[in-house]
Amino acid sequence: MKLHDARVVLTGASGGIGLAIATALCASGARVLAVARHQEPLRPLLERYPQNLCWVGADLTVLSDRRKVLTAAESIGGINLLINAAGINHFAMLEQLEDSDIHAMMALNISAPICLTKTLLPLLKQAESAMVVNVGSTYGSIGYPGYASYCATKFALRGFSEALRRELADTRVSVLYVAPRATRTSMNSPAAQALNDALKANVDDPQTVAAAVMHAIAGDRRDLYLGWPERFFVRLNSLLPNLVDRGLRKQLPLIRRLSQKPDNETLKP
Numbered sequence: 001m002k003l004h005d006a007r008v009v010l011t012g013a014s015g016g017i018g019l020a021i022a023t024a025l026c027a028s029g030a031r032v033l034a035v036a037r038h039q040e041p042l043r044p045l046l047e048r049y050p051q052n053l054c055w056v057g058a059d060l061t062v063l064s065d066r067r068k069v070l071t072a073a074e075s076i077g078g079i080n081l082l083i084n085a086a087g088i089n090h091f092a093m094l095e096q097l098e099d100s101d102i103h104a105m106m107a108l109n110i111s112a113p114i115c116l117t118k119t120l121l122p123l124l125k126q127a128e129s130a131m132v133v134n135v136g137s138t139y140g141s142i143g144y145p146g147y148a149s150y151c152a153t154k155f156a157l158r159g160f161s162e163a164l165r166r167e168l169a170d171t172r173v174s175v176l177y178v179a180p181r182a183t184r185t186s187m188n189s190p191a192a193q194a195l196n197d198a199l200k201a202n203v204d205d206p207q208t209v210a211a212a213v214m215h216a217i218a219g220d221r222r223d224l225y226l227g228w229p230e231r232f233f234v235r236l237n238s239l240l241p242n243l244v245d246r247g248l249r250k251q252l253p254l255i256r257r258l259s260q261k262p263d264n265e266t267l268k269p
Contacts (some may be wrong), residue, residue, distance in 0.1 A: 004029035012086030016185025020210035080127035086115035109153035
């Protein structure tokens with residue numbers, strides 16, 4: 001896909017990865033409908049690219065707001081690119097989560113992108129060539145302690161992407177699944193950041209992720225897994241899960257200790 005010809009609906013556009021993708025798209029000449037509940041983080045970009053960027057205020061877990069996104073997409077003559085980047089996360093052991101936390105993750109991370117894609121699919125099919133991009137996670141391929149509910153949503157998003165790609169195989173709409181590794185965004189609580197620091201995990205900047213996503217879209221890729229050795233561990237987990245089980249069990253004491261710290265407390269590895 002030629003990015004300068006893209007007419008895009010981008011969800012989660014005010015967040016770390018979403019905002020970086022919005023910036024990269026505008027710089028490439030794309031026309032972007034930035035979907036987010038709050039406009040303020042997008043204001044500098046809206047002022048910089050008034051011809052390219054438009055904000056659509058929406059809560060994607062609400063049907064009427066998803067229809068508002070459809071109306072905005074129709075008003076620009078249709079779209080040929082949908083990027084589902086909205087999402088939330090909680091680092092906690094399962095029994096530490098409230099039911100409301102779990103429901104919120106399920107609603108935004110998986111129900112919203114499925115329902116929004118269904119809503120916008122007729123518009124996408126009208127384009128000469130179109131793409132759906134679902135931003136998942138390495139944790140959509142590796143179940144990780146402390147992220148059980150989040151992993152469940154990202155495993156589901158990966159499965160949705162695979163099935164949708166096959167469902168649309170005889171159309172002009174392709175599907176790209178993106179799996180970032182740990183990324184430096186506000187989604188990471190102090191406890192999650194402390195875990196990354198303690199494990200000396202590789203953490204990407206949102207701009208690095210956005211650049212890789214742009215390259216994958218332009219190259220009509222079907223999937224994108226970021227980072228080494230993360231790509232290796234994804235493959236290892238699919239082939240030798242018991243080996244990964246043993247490795248992660250050694251990390252359990254650390255994960256349990258950090259997950260019990262309140263987010264407003266200063267955390268030390």
